[in-house]
Amino acid sequence: MNGLRREIQHGPALQLGDREIVTEAEVWSFQAKQMSLTDDKATGGGALFMWARPTAVIERSAGTERRIPVTDINLQLEIALLIAAIVLPIVLTIFTTWAHYRSSKSPD
Secondary structure, eight states, X not given: OOEEEEEEEEOXXXXXXXXXXXXXXXEEXXXXXXXXXXXXXXXXXXXXXXXXXXXXXXXXXXXXXXXXXXXXXXXHHHHHHHHHHHHHHHHHHHHHHHHHHHHHHSOO
């Protein structure tokens, strides 16, 4: 299947006494396939990109189920660094342009 896909996957259950623990993750994937048929052979290629992040731990015991959300701190840090990488050059360009403008305007 070509295109972007999102699914929630559960890991294998881990039994701890009377409790059962299951991990949950969100998986994003993008797949592109290519194939061409020429004379007597088929050739092809494609690309696959997958990204997963933890979303929760599910605890089951005595007929109850509790979902404990997982905060992905690495993702939050990556987003903060990406924003800084975009904003910092813009701010520095504005500041250096302003400083250059101010120095050329000042009397010598």
